[in-house]
Amino acid sequence: MSKYLLFAFATFICLSLLSCGDNEMYYTVDDFAAVEKADVHIHIRTHRNSFVEQAIKDNFSLVNIVVDGAGTWEGVRNQFKYVKMQHENHPERFRMVTAVSVEDFHEPGWADRSIAWLDSCFDQGAVGVKFWKNIGMVLKDTNQQNVMLDDPRFDPVFKHIIQRDKMVVGHLGEPLNCWLPLEEMTTNNDRNYFEEHPQYHMYLHPELPSYQDQMDARNQRLDKNPELKFAGAHMASIEWNVDTLAAWFEQYPDATIDLAARMGQVFYQTQQDRERVRNFFQKYSNRIMYATDLGDNGSSEVENLQTNLHEVWLRDWTYFSTDQQMESDLVNGSFQGIQLTKEAVNNIFYNTARRVFGFGTQ
Numbered sequence: 305m306s307k308y309l310l311f312a313f314a315t316f317i318c319l320s321l322l323s324c325g326d327n328e329m330y331y332t333v334d335d336f337a338a339v340e341k342a343d344v345h346i347h348i349r350t351h352r353n354s355f356v357e358q359a360i361k362d363n364f365s366l367v368n369i370v371v372d373g374a375g376t377w378e379g380v381r382n383q384f385k386y387v388k389m390q391h392e393n394h395p396e397r398f399r400m401v402t403a404v405s406v407e408d409f410h411e412p413g414w415a416d417r418s419i420a421w422l423d424s425c426f427d428q429g430a431v432g433v434k435f436w437k438n439i440g441m442v443l444k445d446t447n448q449q450n451v452m453l454d455d456p457r458f459d460p461v462f463k464h465i466i467q468r469d470k471m472v473v474g475h476l477g478e479p480l481n482c483w484l485p486l487e488e489m490t491t492n493n494d495r496n497y498f499e500e501h502p503q504y505h506m507y508l509h510p511e512l513p514s515y516q517d518q519m520d521a522r523n524q525r526l527d528k529n530p531e532l533k534f535a536g537a538h539m540a541s542i543e544w545n546v547d548t549l550a551a552w553f554e555q556y557p558d559a560t561i562d563l564a565a566r567m568g569q570v571f572y573q574t575q576q577d578r579e580r581v582r583n584f585f586q587k588y589s590n591r592i593m594y595a596t597d598l599g600d601n602g603s604s605e606v607e608n609l610q611t612n613l614h615e616v617w618l619r620d621w622t623y624f625s626t627d628q629q630m631e632s633d634l635v636n637g638s639f640q641g642i643q644l645t646k647e648a649v650n651n652i653f654y655n656t657a658r659r660v661f662g663f664g665t666q
């Protein structure tokens with residue numbers, strides 16, 4: 305190679321390195337509205353469009369989830385009506401996840417009735433089914449023991465979901481904080497919640513299944529149904545340690561998680577070891593979906609609702625995209641954003657959700 309060519313080549317390399325600076329690698333706060341995003345865990349139980357209006361402004365698609373919160377079929381059916389209504393108004397924005405109720409679990413034919421209900425939801429466009437923590441933590445067997453997720457009575461329902469090529473969102477168990485004394489809990493929201501709801505504070509109820517019992521039952525369900533498309537809601541209840549969550553990802557290579565209502569635990573771990581948290585999100589970004597667990601039941605002022613949505617979404621965008629010093633009422637003290645690469649941010653905020661829930665396919 306002549307001296308001239310060598311010089312030209314070296315100049316070219318230098319220029320390409322220069323052009324590959326920070327603004328190519330990372331997003332800024334200002335990129336927030338321009339980038340396509342999804343919040344995969346929300347609950348809209350009203351006919352009004354206030355939630356989706358803000359989502360359109362902030363460029364979010366949404367997964368609207370039914371949950372057996374009241375423990376009744378009526379509750380499930382009512383929620384699905386709203387989910388369907390929202391979807392019909394904005395079909396490209398929403399994906400629908402339905403649920404089954406365990407109200408009549410002990411009556412003959414529960415699985416058949418559940419399957420018939422699920423079929424009717426799938427035929428109306430639902431892409432998945434939510435299983436909630438009442439299985440494992442509330443539902444009692446006839447001998448007063450808790451019914452766990454790996455119970456064979458759920459087998460036909462899971463088999464059917466797989467046959468219909470639908471997915472499951474599983475919120476099993478609770479944050480580990482639920483099994484710790486108040487003073488050892490890592491986030492303010494958990495401490496406040498369990499102080500006000502001692503009946504759900506499992507540290508006070510050692511006779512009930514342990515945290516590990518809940519995780520084992522969920523994992524045994526996944527072992528029973530290796531073809532099941534499973535998204536672990538709330539960081540699969542392994543929100544307390546990214547290394548433990550990474551091990552779970554390795555154990556279940558097709559499973560994904562959502563981050564709904566667990567950013568406090570992410571912030572807390574960031575305060576302990578930012579580099580470890582950054583490496584985790586960078587490495588597993590194609591298994592992680594951004595989510596909030598926010599909702600609208602029609603009762604709050606539209607302006608308050610929309611301001612809160614925007615603030616939470618922008619806070620989390622800032623955390624993942626930048627290295628800013630931040631504060632949040634979820635944790636005490638400050639923490640620094642983890643500034644993931646654009647590729648990882650795209651995965652967490654959209655691409656994983658697109659794959660799991662099929663956004664952009666209709």
Ligand SMILES: [Zn+2]
Binds near residue numbers: 347
């Ligand atoms: Zn939820």
